[in-house]
Amino acid sequence: MGFYMIQKLTTQEKLALPARTATTVLGENIRIARKRRGWTMAEMAMSMLVQRKTLSRLEAGDPSVGLSVLASALHALGMSRDLQKVADPSADSVGKFSDKQRLPKRVRKKSTNKNELDF
Helix, strand or coil: CCCCCCCCHHHHHHHCCHHHHHHHHHHHHHHCCCCHCCCCCCHEEEEEEEHHHHHHHCCCCCCCHHHHHHHHHHCCCCCCHHCCCCCCHHHCCHHHHHHHHHCCCCCCCCCCCCCHCCC
C-alpha cells in the first residue's frame, strides 16, 4: 500500500481561476488608488484601522482577507459606493432572464361567478 501525502491547498488555490484573477485585479486596483493618492501602506492601514500586513495581503489579492477589510479600504479611498454596485440586481442580466423565463406564458382573467358579484 502506497503512502499518499495530502497536499493542503491554499485559499487562493481553492478558488476557480476567474475568481482568483478577480481578487488579484481587485488588490492591484486598490494599490494603484492608494499610490495615486500618495499614501504609504502604513498611512492607509492606519486610516483603515488595520495592520499594514493586512493591507499588504489585500493588495496582493489574498482572498482570505475579510470583506470588512475591503470595505474599509474602499471607504478610506472614497470609493464606498463602488462596493454597493457589486452584484447589483439591476445589472444581473442572467438573473433577469431567469426571472422572465419563470413567468407564465399566458395570463388568463380570473373567472367570476355571478353569485360572487355583490352590488
